[in-house]
Amino acid sequence: MSAATKPPSSYEDPVVARHSLDGRRVLVVGGSSGFGRQVALDCALAGADVIVVGLDSAKSHATAQEAGALSRTKASALAIDVSDQRGRDTLVEAIGEVDHVVSTLGGRLGDGDSPDEDAIREVVRRKVEQNRLLVDAVAPQVRDGGSFVLTAGATRRPGEADGHGVVEGNDEIQALVRQKAVLLAPRLRVNAVAPTWTQTPLWRHRSDADVVRMREEMEAQIPLGRTADIREVARAYLFLMTSDFITGQTIAVDGGYSLT
Numbered sequence: 001m002s003a004a005t006k007p008p009s010s011y012e013d014p015v016v017a018r019h020s021l022d023g024r025r026v027l028v029v030g031g032s033s034g035f036g037r038q039v040a041l042d043c044a045l046a047g048a049d050v051i052v053v054g055l056d057s058a059k060s061h062a063t064a065q066e067a068g069a070l071s072r073t074k075a076s077a078l079a080i081d082v083s084d085q086r087g088r089d090t091l092v093e094a095i096g097e098v099d100h101v102v103s104t105l106g107g108r109l110g111d112g113d114s115p116d117e118d119a120i121r122e123v124v125r126r127k128v129e130q131n132r133l134l135v136d137a138v139a140p141q142v143r144d145g146g147s148f149v150l151t152a153g154a155t156r157r158p159g160e161a162d163g164h165g166v167v168e169g170n171d172e173i174q175a176l177v178r179q180k181a182v183l184l185a186p187r188l189r190v191n192a193v194a195p196t197w198t199q200t201p202l203w204r205h206r207s208d209a210d211v212v213r214m215r216e217e218m219e220a221q222i223p224l225g226r227t228a229d230i231r232e233v234a235r236a237y238l239f240l241m242t243s244d245f246i247t248g249q250t251i252a253v254d255g256g257y258s259l260t
């Protein structure tokens, strides 16, 4: 095919090539479970080498093994608690250079039945701080043109039981994303995904009946009439990693929940 007739979406086109994860290295902090695990598997399928980080060694290795089996790419696992300085130092030493970093650090902001604003504020403080320190520690390891994708949330609205703290918490992650996006530009991009309630192992401490009840309550409030499949949420992380003119943004993956 002559250059003149080559389709504009050809992977030889440098702009289109930047939208690919093929041959990239992706660090997934929180990759041993839930959204992070799915992101790690999807990145491997898209041709990226993945480094899976979680607290639990067996779970991290299991995800890395699964990712490695899906494609010809390399997948490795690290069991590190990145909430303290020593853990972050160990992480930085272990990873080498990467192209993209995903973080699902955060835990539960609200837990349905107990609107304890103080407890929520403490979780928020930790969630924002852990993500800020992670970005600061790892940014020098990220290659030019790379990105961070953090995790916010869209699980409460102002005025709802325990709504205030949760809304504030997610706003603070969005503010962190905007601030880091400006500080790290033009070298790196920083974005976030804001899922609404999704059935993941985050709810492992609740009974099956409780999880069904939580899901049904959310389904009734979500304009699309259902909660997300983990894979639908993972797509947004890959979209943000590969959309190289988007920075400082938080994408709600919530079936319209935050609109009503």
Ligand SMILES: NC(=O)c1ccc[n+]([C@@H]2O[C@H](COP(=O)([O-])OP(=O)(O)OC[C@H]3O[C@@H](n4cnc5c(N)ncnc54)[C@H](OP(=O)(O)O)[C@@H]3O)[C@@H](O)[C@H]2O)c1
Pocket (backbone or CB within 6 Å): 029, 030, 031, 032, 033, 034, 035, 036, 053, 054, 055, 056, 057, 059, 060, 080, 081, 082, 083, 104, 105, 106, 107, 108, 109, 151, 152, 153, 154, 155, 194, 195, 196, 197, 198, 199, 200, 201, 202, 203
């Ligand atoms: N699921 C929802 O309904 C929902 C809704 C809105 C927002 N979110 C947000 O989504 C994020 C993750 O949710 P998820 O549902 O995927 O949860 P999850 O299944 O519990 O996954 C959490 C992951 O983070 C890892 N992790 C936690 N603390 C860590 C630390 N200090 N150092 C290293 N790794 C650590 C866990 O490792 P181990 O598994 O090894 O312990 C696990 O891989 C959170 O930020 C949460 O606020 C969730």
